[in-house]
Amino acid sequence: MTLRVYNTLTGEKELFESVHPGEVGVYLCGPTVYKPAHIGHAVGPVIFDVIKSYLSFKGYKVTWVVNVTDVEDKLITEAEAQGRTVHDLARELEEKYINSLQALGIKAIDHMPRASEHIQEIIDHIQQLIDKDIAYAVDGDVYFDVTKDEDYGKLTNRKSEEQFSGTRDGLVQSAKRNPGDFALWKAAKSEEPDQVKYASPWGQGRPGWHIECSAMAMKYLGETFDIHGGGLDLKFPHHENEIAQAESATDCTFAKYWLHHGLTRFNTKKISKSDPEFEKIMASLQLTNLLSKYSPELLRFLILQSHYRSPIDFSEETLQSAKTGLNTFYRLLERLERTTGSDPYDIDSLVELQDAAVETAGKDFLEQVMTQRVRFLEVMDDDFNTAGAIGVLFEMAVSINRFLDETRLETRNDDRLRGLVEAAGGAFVFLGRLLGLFEARPITATMSDDSRSPKLVDLLVQVRKMAREAKQYAIGDHIRDELSKLGVTLEDRKDGTEWRIDS
Numbered sequence: 390m391t392l393r394v395y396n397t398l399t400g401e402k403e404l405f406e407s408v409h410p411g412e413v414g415v416y417l418c419g420p421t422v423y424k425p426a427h428i429g430h431a432v433g434p435v436i437f438d439v440i441k442s443y444l445s446f447k448g449y450k451v452t453w454v455v456n457v458t459d460v461e462d463k464l465i466t467e468a469e470a471q472g473r474t475v476h477d478l479a480r481e482l483e484e485k486y487i488n489s490l491q492a493l494g495i496k497a498i499d500h501m502p503r504a505s506e507h508i509q510e511i512i513d514h515i516q517q518l519i520d521k522d523i524a525y526a527v528d529g530d531v532y533f534d535v536t537k538d539e540d541y542g543k544l545t546n547r548k549s550e551e552q553f554s555g556t557r558d559g560l561v562q563s564a565k566r567n568p569g570d571f572a573l574w575k576a577a578k579s580e581e582p583d584q585v586k587y588a589s590p591w592g593q594g595r596p597g598w599h600i601e602c603s604a605m606a607m608k609y610l611g612e613t614f615d616i617h618g619g620g621l622d623l624k625f626p627h628h629e630n631e632i633a634q635a636e637s638a639t640d641c642t643f644a645k646y647w648l649h650h651g652l653t654r655f656n657t658k659k660i661s662k663s664d665p666e667f668e669k670i671m672a673s674l675q676l677t678n679l680l681s682k683y684s685p686e687l688l689r690f691l692i693l694q695s696h697y698r699s700p701i702d703f704s705e706e707t708l709q710s711a712k713t714g715l716n717t718f719y720r721l722l723e724r725l726e727r728t729t730g731s732d733p734y735d736i737d738s739l740v741e742l743q744d745a746a747v748e749t750a751g752k753d754f755l756e757q758v759m760t761q762r763v764r765f766l767e768v769m770d771d772d773f774n775t776a777g778a779i780g781v782l783f784e785m786a787v788s789i790n791r792f793l794d795e796t797r798l799e800t801r802n803d804d805r806l807r808g809l810v811e812a813a814g815g816a817f818v819f820l821g822r823l824l825g826l827f828e829a830r831p832i833t834a835t836m837s838d839d840s841r842s843p844k845l846v847d848l849l850v851q852v853r854k855m856a857r858e859a860k861q862y863a864i865g866d867h868i869r870d871e872l873s874k875l876g877v878t879l880e881d882r883k884d885g886t887e888w889r890i891d892s
C-alpha cells in the first residue's frame with residue numbers, strides 16, 4: 390500500500406516519497422504565545438500527531454518540529470497592556486499550551502524551538518539573502534525584494550506584483566522598494582522593551598515572523614525536508630514568504646509537501662473578529678476551559694472526525710455527536726472485556742488474524758474484520774483520511790457486536806471463538822491507537838460519557854432550586870455539598886445555576 394498526500398504546492402494528491410530513505414522531517418507552524426490558546430491551536434498538533442503516528446507505523450523515523458513564536462508585535466503589545474515582561478507572558482502561555490497538548494495526548498513533538506533562542510540562525514539566514522542581493526537593509530530594517538525571486542508566489546499562484554499586498558502609493562511612506570517586499574528584520578523602536586532588542590549587523594532590532602520559521606525549520610530538519618504544515622490561513626503571506634526566503638538562500642527545494650489543515654468554525658460559522666460575540670466565543674473555545682469540561686479524547690475525536698482539509702465544526706451538536714460515537718466504542722470495549730475476560734487496552738502490537746481452522750460461523754466474521762483492517766489502512770494511505778478511518782472503526786464495531794449477538798459468547802463457553810473475538814478486538818484497539826484513541830480507559834466514563842448522568846444532575850439542580858424557593862435551604866445546601874463530593878461543582882449565576890465536572 391502506498392501513501393498519497395495532497396500537496397498544496399501542486400494542488401494534487403501525490404505519491405509520498407521521503408527525501409531521505411526511511412526518514413521523514415515534519416515542520417508545523419506553532420503558536421504566537423500572546424493570548425491563551427483556543428481549540429484552533431490544538432487542531433494542527435492533533436492532526437500532525439496522527440500523521441507522525443501513521444508514518445511511524447509505516448516504518449519511517451519521523452522528526453517533528455513545532456515552533457513557538459515568542460518575539461512578535463502582538464506579544465509586545467499584550468505584555469505592555471498587562472504590565473508584564475514579554476518573557477514572562479510568553480513563558481506562562483507556552484507552559485499552559487504545552488500542558489494542554491499533553492492532556493490531548495500529544496507527546497511526540499521532538500523539538501519546540503523558541504524564536505528568541507535562535508536569533509543567530511535568523512541573522513545568518515538574513516545575511517545570506519543580503520549577500521545574494523535578494524534582501525536589502527534600510528535604516529536598520531531589512532526587506533526581502535520579491536522581484537529578485539523568480540518563482541515568488543508559487544504556493545498561492547500569485548504571479549504579478551499587483552496581487553501582492555500594498556500599492557505603489559503606499560511606498561511613499563515606506564523604505565520598501567516594491568509593495569510586496571516584506572520585513573526580515575525590524576529596527577528597534579525606542580519605546581520598545583530592551584528584552585526584544587537584539588544586536589545585529591543592521592543595528593538593534595528583532596526578526597520578522599516569516600524568517601523565524603524558515604530559519605528554525607532548516608536548523609532542525611535540513612535545507613530540504615519532507616512535510617511543512619499549518620492552517621489554511623497561513624498559506625499567504627506566511628508560507629509563501631518562508632518558501633521565498635529558504636529557497637532563495639539555499640537554491641534548493643525547502644519543503645517537498647505542503648499540508649494545510651482547515652480552520653475551526655463555531656456553530657457552523659467562520660469565527661470572525663467582527664462578530665459581536667467574538668470575545669465570548671473565544672473564551673468558550675479556550676483550551677484550558679474545554680479541557681476542564683470535556684475529556685481530551687472527546688476533543689481529539691471531534692477534530693479527527695472531519696477530514697483535516699475541511700473546516701472543523703465546533704458546536705454543542707458536534708460535541709454531542711462525537712460523544713455518542715465514542716460511547717459506541719467504549720461500550721464495545723466493555724463488552725469485549727466481559728466476554729473475553731482480558732483487558733482490551735492491554736495490547737502492544739497488531740494481533741495476527743489467522744484464518745486457519747475457524748468454523749464457518751467464525752470464518753465470515755474473520756474475513757470481515759480482515760477486510761476492514763485493510764480498508765482502514767487504505768483510507769489512511771489516502772491523504773491521512775482520519776474521517777474515513779473512524780468510519781471503518783464504526784463498521785468494525787458493528788461487525789464485532791453482531792458476532793457477539795449471534796454467537797451469544799457472553800454466556801457461552803467457546804474458547805476458540807473467544808480467541809477470535811479477542812484478536813478482532815485487539816485489531817480494533819490497535820487501529821484506534823494509530824489515531825491516538827483508546828490509549829487508556831476513559832477516566833470520566835462514569836459521568837460525561839453517560840448520556841443520563843448530565844440529565845440527573847440537571848434534575849438535582851432543579852430540585853435544589855425548588856427547595857430554596859420553599860426556603861428549605863438546608864436541603865439545597867445538602868444537594869450542593871453532596872454533588873461537590875462527587876466532583877460536580879454548582880455555580881449560582883444571575884440567570885440560574887450552572888454546573889461543571891471537575892477533572
Ligand SMILES: [Zn+2]
Nearest residue numbers: 418419602627
Ligand atoms: Zn511558521
